[in-house]
Amino acid sequence: MSEPSFDQQAWLGRIGYAGSLQPALNNLHKLIFAHSHAIAYESLDIMLGRTPTLDIASLQRKMIAGGRGGYCLEQNMLFREGLRSLGYSVTSLQGRVVRGLAIDAPRPAIHMLLQVNLPEGPYLADVGFGNLAPTAALLLREGIEQETPHEPMRFIDVGGELTLQARLRGEWEHIYRVIPYPRYDSEYEITNWYTATHPHTPYQSNIIAARPGPDRTRITMFNRRVTVRHATGEADKRHLNDDTEFRIVLRDEFGLNMTDDEIRTCIDVMECKGEKGAPHPFFA
Template sequence: MGEASFDQQAWLDRIGYSGPRTPTLETLNKLIFSHAHAISYETLDIMLGRTPKLDVQTLERKMIFGKRGGYCFEQNMLFRAGLRSLGFQITSLQGRVIRGMAIDAPRPAIHMLMQVELSEGRYLADVGFGNLAPTCALRLEPHTEQDTPHEVMRFIDVGGELTLQAHLKHGWEHIYRVIPYPRYDGEYEITNWYTGTHPETPYQGNIIAARPGPDRTRITMYNSRVTVRDADGRADKRWLQSETEYRDVLRGEFGLNMTDAEIEQCITTMKTKGTGDAPHPFFA
């Protein structure tokens, strides 16, 4: 997974960033915001029978030059390459997703995230958690409420793992627990293979996409349901009916460069394998 040939300028152009390139907290915050808004979270290649690949050149072809999105490993691997090209010091970490579960739920480590070392301290960077990825860096310290361009967030220490929480409509909701130990890329490869191929993961049969929007909103697509939620958790939902509507939303609202045939295949797979309109805590 070498990053020596990473095309920094192409990445910055793709995310619409033209600001300072010094490895500071201000730069990191602007990069997270720009990347999250430009490159949507989506898992549609898995529906198309394409297990995600994590080498940087493949990620560049897909998300930068191909104008597609990606899910957590793809997003954070690409973002990590971009940060390293600018001189940021990164420690690669994993998290235990507990969205919609007990704060101490015994969960496997299936999420990638990053710790960024700055003069101000250690910060979390994560552009790959769908509808609740923080849209700025978060200081890795417990019991401090931190405002973001979207939700207010904080960390709670649970047995030595910091639990990321977001303040939504019904109060503080758990997102994931951060494992405070460095991870090797081979561990991401193993987990990516599991999440990208296991028949019981939600990605095999469900259309999933998410991106942050203006005025502290977020837009999420789960099969035919499209939800726009504000920072307080109030949600406006609509349901897609025609293939034309699916194309318009995936290409327009999520900015995904997909062919008619690819979108048609995703819809067909959704109808045969998907969970329909059933709620899913990760993609509510």
């Protein structure tokens, strides 16, 4: 059941959704598209020394009332609550991220995703995978090329785990393997603590943000590098030079409500500890 404290209307207003509220596949597509475009993927609170909290009240304060984004656990926790408030049946799952790695790499289950159970079958819903989060629901069935508002996607089976792939520049690139077993929220709490506090994860030291853009584009920020990738796979890249440029990009292009001091702190952390070369493969 949905938590009584969830403000469905505030969420729908935040994502700009004014369509049908019936729990149906076509409406699920529209909700995913609206949420992913309105609430950016970002992990900047971790750079500010704030470990994300996953209770619904905190998520609403941050991402709905506070005008901020969040990373996978925050995004999909909030989206799950929104779907449940509308009457959708949702199963919570985890995935093994293999973006930029071997497809069968022995990866831990650190990504949260959702299975929405519909009369048409089980569908993946994921508004929290940065620059390759599917912008439509995807049927959890292998071997079917599925169109989205951005890249075509498909699943292939790898050792009993459906592996999500996107077609970029004419090639199929793998993203994550879906573990087909329900997860408890306590498991997400463990994952959240690990990803937010472990010194070897990229979030403590790097400015990371992503958001779908207009005309099937995606915009990604990794430290000073901002990339706009087109549906063809071609990309336009630019580098930021000063605080003013950082403020413009974070506020205007990613829609983040951040103070000058918060942005300056993130830049300071990045300059001291951030990666100097190419983006982490998860965010390339």
